[in-house]
Amino acid sequence: MSSQQEDGDTHVNVADGIDHQVAMVMDLNKCIGCQTCTIACKSLWTEDGGSEYMYWNNVETKPGEGYPRGWEDSGGGWQSEDHSERQPGEIPSQEDYGRPWEFNHSEIMYEGSDEPLRPREGAEWGPNWDEDQGAGEYPNSYYFYLPRICNHCTHPSCVEACPRSAIYKREEDGIVLVDQDRCRGYRYCVEGCPYKKVYYNTVSKKSEKCIFCYPRIEGEGPEGETFAPACAEECPPQLRLVGFLDDEDGPIYKLVEEYEVALPLHPEFRTQPNVYYIPPYAPPQHTEDGETVDVERIPRQYLRELFGDRVDDALDTIKREKQRARQGDDSELMELLQHKNPAKQYRLEVFEDG
């Protein structure tokens, strides 16, 4: 259960026993699907044996099957708002994650083959297999990119699923971590996470997941500097805000709690994610002749399925504020969404002395 903190610091819901809650806001309108975040994460954390197939950060095309394929229908999460009963879940198959492929590099580079460069075999599915496919008919097809990491949920069903308490939510900042010494590879956390953001390492036989780059935010860089998670820092359009949900002076608090335009993905899983998304506001549909018609390109119902019913108000608010800004009025919200100053984007040291 979450509690309202009563020390006067904040009225944000953070989990019981947690001092502060890290959070991230991603503006989906800025994502270009370049996968720089994916590679930044992979080269830092998941290059060792047994983790080849893992993407702690992945970027998937929506509408689409996602990574692992069909994760939205794989179960997990909670049955009701009181977080007493978990929803049963499944472990995705290796095929649904996609296997790391071998390519015919040596044939082409060293043996003079003039075949096209391609995977040797087994390339029938993988992350981003359906990239840019989307949905809808020309000229009104549509898609957008959805970057995903572990949500470091307030009610993490992965934590509850572990019979050994090997996966836990740490006290100082609510980051959810797998204790590699306690994990025995039972994979109840993999089943239990509705976002399928815990992965089983096939070599170490233990589970692993996004650690919110905690050594970076703890200032363990070579010069003792503090860095935001690599997926955020490396993002070319800088679409990720990183900070604490309960930092009331920060942009995350404003976007999530005040303007309510940053929304969790699939709130119906009831884990209360701490990664929030500014929903995509695509241009309206147009006719074959290029004339704009007053029909939304991304069906609103689809966005409700992803972000819940609050997406309606969020999009209304954004539209209204955009209009204000266009008319030359001040709009704090539009300023927040257009911020390019990393110092304000990453507020990680606010609670350091507290």
Place this chain on the structure above:
Amino acid sequence: MADRDHRRTVLAAAAVTLLVTLSAVAAPMASARPAHEIPVSPATGDLGEPTADGWDDVPAATVALASAPSSVPNADQTSVERVHVQAARGDGRLYLRLQWQDATRDVSADDPREFADSVAVQFPVNASSRPPIAMGGPDNRVNVWYWSPPTGTEELLAGGAGSTTSFPESSVNASAVHRGSGANATWTVVYTRELDAAGENRTTVPETRDLDVAFAVWNGSNGERSGQKAVSEWHYFPFSGGPEGPPYQALLWSVAGVAIVGVVAVTAFGVHRARGGMR
């Protein structure tokens, strides 16, 4: 009508006689010991490997298994119903052989959905008191000799469900084979440990006191792991009676068996006569 009655009586009497005779004869061989006792033979001959000849001369106890009570999903779905246990002591070592039927040889956990077969033997850390069966308790801990193909042998310490911790070094050796196919496919695992393997929190095999022991088996391809396991109740090795077990028991059972057979035979004969006389 009367003829049918007569035949039924004769059949019934014959069946009872047969049953009693069988149980009387069988009793001294297989269950001439209290329930939950697992006989321990002197270790003679070669017992180091699952298929070693020495095991032919070591009596086996059949231990019933049932799904462990647990909060993990599908805890009641386990597939192994019994394990045959043989034990021997000698040369300063304890030898245990466990055999159970498992049609699938699940030896790898290399895929996100793969779980390996596993087996475990549980002892109290302190042989003088019996811990809670489910992984012991905080004040009454258990040692577990765990074996699974991908990880090999592990010696574990537990003080309640979810508290399992590995010893840095295992003092237990195990080796295993899976033989046969289909319904006859069987795992055979042999554990050995030095009787006086010293170490904190490590069960000492007692000389003159019974030692409690319990068993657990997991079938990997059924998704069994953690609390989803087939487990036994507490059994014991009768070390208090010396290595051979109390011989007078077998004698008592034989005498009782013969007496019962005699009484039943006489009774059946009498019933038969009485019925026949009424015809």
